[in-house]
Amino acid sequence: MKRQYVITERAHYMCPNMHFGILCSINADYNLNKINETVQTLVEAHPFLSSLIALDEQERPYYSPQNDIHIKIIEREAIDTLREDYQGLAVNGWDVHSEAMLKVLTYPNKVSKAGFSILFVAHHLLCDGRGLLGLVTEFADYYVNGLRPAFAAEQLITSLLDLPKGSDLPWISKMVIDSANRQWKKEAQKVDYQEYLQFEKKYAAENKPTISFATKTSEELQEIIKLCHDNSISVNDYLIAEMMVEKSTNQVVIAADIRNHLANYVSGSLGNYSTAFTIVCRSKSDDIVETAKIVSGIVRKKLSTPREMMLVLACYLRMAPELLDAVAISTLGEYESKAANFVGSRMFGFRDRDRYSITNLGRIESDTIQEAVLIPPASPATRMMVGVLTVNDKMNICTMSQ
Numbered sequence: 001m002k003r004q005y006v007i008t009e010r011a012h013y014m015c016p017n018m019h020f021g022i023l024c025s026i027n028a029d030y031n032l033n034k035i036n037e038t039v040q041t042l043v044e045a046h047p048f049l050s051s052l053i054a055l056d057e058q059e060r061p062y063y064s065p066q067n068d069i070h071i072k073i074i075e076r077e078a079i080d081t082l083r084e085d086y087q088g089l090a091v092n093g094w095d096v097h098s099e100a101m102l103k104v105l106t107y108p109n110k111v112s113k114a115g116f117s118i119l120f121v122a123h124h125l126l127c128d129g130r131g132l133l134g135l136v137t138e139f140a141d142y143y144v145n146g147l148r149p150a151f152a153a154e155q156l157i158t159s160l161l162d163l164p165k166g167s168d169l170p171w172i173s174k175m176v177i178d179s180a181n182r183q184w185k186k187e188a189q190k191v192d193y194q195e196y197l198q199f200e201k202k203y204a205a206e207n208k209p210t211i212s213f214a215t216k217t218s219e220e221l222q223e224i225i226k227l228c229h230d231n232s233i234s235v236n237d238y239l240i241a242e243m244m245v246e247k248s249t250n251q252v253v254i255a256a257d258i259r260n261h262l263a264n265y266v267s268g269s270l271g272n273y274s275t276a277f278t279i280v281c282r283s284k285s286d287d288i289v290e291t292a293k294i295v296s297g298i299v300r301k302k303l304s305t306p307r308e309m310m311l312v313l314a315c316y317l318r319m320a321p322e323l324l325d326a327v328a329i330s331t332l333g334e335y336e337s338k339a340a341n342f343v344g345s346r347m348f349g350f351r352d353r354d355r356y357s358i359t360n361l362g363r364i365e366s367d368t369i370q371e372a373v374l375i376p377p378a379s380p381a382t383r384m385m386v387g388v389l390t391v392n393d394k395m396n397i398c399t400m401s402q
Helices: 032-045 078-093 130-146 169-186 191-208 218-230 236-248 288-303 310-319 321-332 338-346
Strands: 021-028 052-055 061-065 073-076 101-106 116-123 210-216 251-257 274-280 356-362 369-377 382-393 394-402
Touching: 021 052, 021 274, 021 382, 032 101, 061 321, 061 394, 078 116, 078 191, 078 210, 101 210, 101 251, 101 369, 116 130, 130 356, 130 369, 169 310, 169 321, 169 338, 191 321, 210 218, 210 251, 218 394, 236 251, 236 356, 236 382, 251 288, 274 288, 274 310, 321 338
Parallel strands: 073 101, 251 356, 356 382, 369 394
Antiparallel strands: 021 116, 021 369, 052 061, 101 116, 210 394, 251 274, 369 382, 382 394
C-alpha cells in the first residue's frame, strides 16, 4: 500500500488539544468482550486505526501500520466522571509515535443494565469529525446488528492538485507565507517531538477548558427547522447567527466537509477531508433570524468559491512543514522562532485566542444509537468551540470554553 504522509494534517501534529470525541448511547446490553471484538473489526477495516506516526529517512512523518496495535479501552464506573476523564486525556498528553490515535471509554448502565454509553476520542491526525461519526456508526451497527464495516484504505490530500481548480492562495497570501518560509529557513532549526510532548503536557495542565452540555428536544428542534424553512435559511445558518448574537461577535469560524470536492477521497476512509473558514458579518442584527439571512449569503459565497473555501488547506500546503511544527510551541511556549511566532500570532490566532468556532455534523437517524454528542477540540486559537450533532431528532450541543 502507498505510504501516506502527514501533509495538511501537519498542523495537528505538534499542536496541543488536537483531540475530540463523540459520546453515544447504544441500544444494546453492555458486554466488554463484545466491545473489544467490535473495536477489532474497526481496526481491520481502517488502516489508520492500526497505525502510529513514524519518521522516514528524511524525518518526514507518515502513518505506519503496526501488526500489534492496541486500542486502549477504558472501563469507567459512571458517566458522572466524563468531564474529568476527557480532560485527563489532555493532561496526560498523546504521543502519536507510540500510542494509537483512538481511545475508547465505556460507561455501563449498572442500574438498569439496558444500554450503555461509549466515548470515542480521536487524535485529529486520525480523522475529522465526519470520519469519527462514521466510525461510531460502524461500531454501533456491528455491535447491535453484526454488520461488518467495509475495508477503506485512506488516500489523503497530498498537494494543491488534489483540491478543486482555483483553490490556491491569492498572491498576497503567497508572499506572506513565502516570507515566513524564508525566515524559518534562515533560522535553521526544528522542533524535536520529545520537546513538543513536554510542552504539550505543561500547556494542558495550565489551560484546562470548561466543558458544558445542552440539548434541544425534538419539539424545540422542529420549531427551529420550521423557522429556518419559512425564512429560507439552514439550521447551520441559524446556529452560527445564534452564536454571533449571544456572544456579541461578528465573526465565527465554521467547519465544512469537502469530501464531495475531492477526486481522491475513498468512501468511508479515515483522515481529514474538511476545511474551515471564517464568517464575518459586519452588519449583523440583534435578531437571530435576520443575522442568519446575512450569514446564509456569506456561507453560500464561501462554498462556491474554491479559493475562499480551501484557504486554510492551501496555507498548510504552501507552508514549510517544519515551520508548522513550531507554530504552537513558539507562540504558546518558550521556543524561540520569529517565523513561527509570526505565523501563530498573526495568522493562526494563537496570540489573541479570541475566536469563536462551531462544527455541526448534521442530523442522522439510527436504530442502534439512541443519541450522541460531539465534543469539539479545545483549539488553542479559540475562546469557545461548539460541537453540534443531531441523532433521532435530538440535538446535543457541547461547548468547550477557555
